[in-house]
Amino acid sequence: MASNGGDKKLHIVMFPWLAFGHILPYLELAKLIAQKGHLISFVSTPRNIDRLPKLPPNLASHLQLIKLPLPKLHNLPDNAEATTDVPYNLVPFLKKAYDALEQPLARFLESSTPDWIFYDFAPYWAGPLASNLGIKTVFFIVFTASSMGFFGPPPDMMSTDPIRKKPEDLIVPPPWVPFSTTVAFRYFEAMRIFGGFSGDPDSGVSDSYRAGAAIQNCDIVAIRTCSEFEPEWIQLLENIYRKPVLPVGQLPSTTCDDEEKNDTWRWVKDWLEKQRRGTVVYVAFGSEAKPSLEEVREIALGLEKSGLPFFWVLRTQRGPYDEDVLKLPDGFEDRTRGRGVVCTSWAPQLKILAHESVGGFLTHSGWSSVVEAIQNEKPLVLLTCLVEALNAKLLEEKKMGHSIPRDERDGSFTSESVAESLRLVMVEEEGRIYREKIKEVKDLFVNREIQDRYVNDLLAYLRDYKSTKLGDGDC
Structure with a gap:
């Protein structure tokens, strides 16, 4: 050109x-x-x-x-x-x-x-x-x-x-x-x-x-x-x-496809293909953010209570020298087997978001993740970890995302608020505005x-x- x-x-x-x-x-x-x-x-x-x-x-x-x-x-x-x-x-x-x-x-x-x-x-x-x-x-x-x-x-x-x-x-x-x-x-x-x-x-x-x-x-x-x-x-x-x-x-x-990573996409796609259109929650917090052990517990139990299928990319450590290794609640994977997947290694985010079975994205509000969600018309549920909090406020102001309610003093949140927020944005009539707004702004972004x-x-x-x-x- x-x-x-x-x-x-x-x-x-x-x-x-x-x-x-x-x-x-x-x-x-x-x-x-x-x-x-x-x-x-x-x-x-x-x-x-x-x-x-x-x-x-x-x-x-x-x-x-x-x-x-x-x-x-x-x-x-x-x-x-x-x-x-x-x-x-x-x-x-x-x-x-x-x-x-x-x-x-x-x-x-x-x-x-x-x-x-x-x-x-x-x-x-x-x-x-x-x-x-x-x-x-x-x-x-x-x-x-x-x-x-x-x-x-x-x-x-x-x-x-x-x-x-x-x-x-x-x-x-x-x-x-x-x-x-x-x-x-x-x-x-x-x-x-x-x-x-x-x-x-x-x-x-x-x-x-x-x-x-x-x-x-x-x-x-x-x-x-x-x-x-x-x-x-x-x-x-x-x-x-x-x-x-x-x-x-x-x-x-x-991003170009990486042939070496096609094996990962093959099994991910196979799982996504078995889910109904627009029902899967994709959960990921980027390469920077890392929730606390207590936050991981509430996210997990919230996914369980939501009743929605989910694909969760969970980084348990920030590099091999991170001694604070995240763990899932006891019995969580057994109780959600067949309905949800927890992936603790690399996963092809852009391809997952593009899949028709994915109906929403629980994200830390990192701007690259936000842009990728908008590229693929996926409504946003926001749970910030770092300075991305200001992104979340902007997205809320523009009705482009819904933040999970948290305690103003210590930032804690409950599994119930996770489940309710996911269902609001992905399923309920009251959350239609979030689903429609993402589609409205797509052309501007991509x-x-x-x-x-x-x-x-x-x-x-x-x-x-x-x-x-x-x-x-x-x-």
Whole structure:
């Protein structure tokens, strides 16, 4: 496909954080840009590169995968190169090892002389590094515009004396949001997340500071959303960031089939084929989130009480060094045998969601999972674990998802509330709005022409920005 807005072919480096919820959206954007004849250097660590989905053969000459070995830290286990490999308490050490990639990345940028680098929130140092080498910078955000808008202006994110000084300040929309919204944390979520606003003793830098510095030090911001979906939030970001904010579309998954994993799909499909159309609950919490043992118990008993067939992808550990191994309630699998499946290994999520027997998705609200559900018109039941709580509030506000009721103080929930929520969204007349709303927004999220327009607009902006700056003698 020919690129629009001139013949100039760009060389773009992409440098995502070491989490597959970040790596895969970066890869989707990389593929869309490479399809238009531009060169992408996709940079990550060796093990993460080896775990990427197979690339289409036609992109081989335009999308090069660059391996930068992750520096060794004594606190970090061998082969731990992504958040999915380690328990929560070791993620700060993963960030510290990632920070040590600064010099290897500098050497690669010097030798490859790209036009642009797209970087994530964690490498807050990538902006100044690239600028010093004459390379233009894009902070590419994989979170929704509403989530980023809630976190606020960069100076406040980086400040040692922020406006919001206690968890209670996070349970209401912030003062810089000029329109009415319900996007904010609940009390128990605020208590869990508040530490991210203060210093991180293990990595040395808070997530809030990283994101603020990443914004402050880039030339432009690109974000995984579309202006038809979050227009007021995108405008807010432009106002508080004081620089261009370019939506790049929702980046629906275009993963190629992996022949080695077909055996798994064969037995999964065989089971799904035996279920009635639209009756199966698909349950999964992504590569990042991990419920507690008590939460797993209530989810399991809720699935049992719902009476619905279910397919549950349950990650019992975050990597082999996670000592907190999740277990199902005694007798659960025997009591639900034939009606439900608990899969503790990899499962093909996109294919499962596409199957006609699946009628709903119990999810942690990670945005890649949300987009995949919308791709396949599956209504959403929401049970958040991490910062995805803001996604859930946005989905609730737009009547695109129903959150399982929880105790506001400690976040606990009951098996009864799980069962009732599943039946509401998938079966009952009262939940019809959720089933219909997902179908309404599908075209906006997965329309190829809309997605293509966003990528063309982004590329045109990158070319014009570069040539304008050069013409002005600013470089």
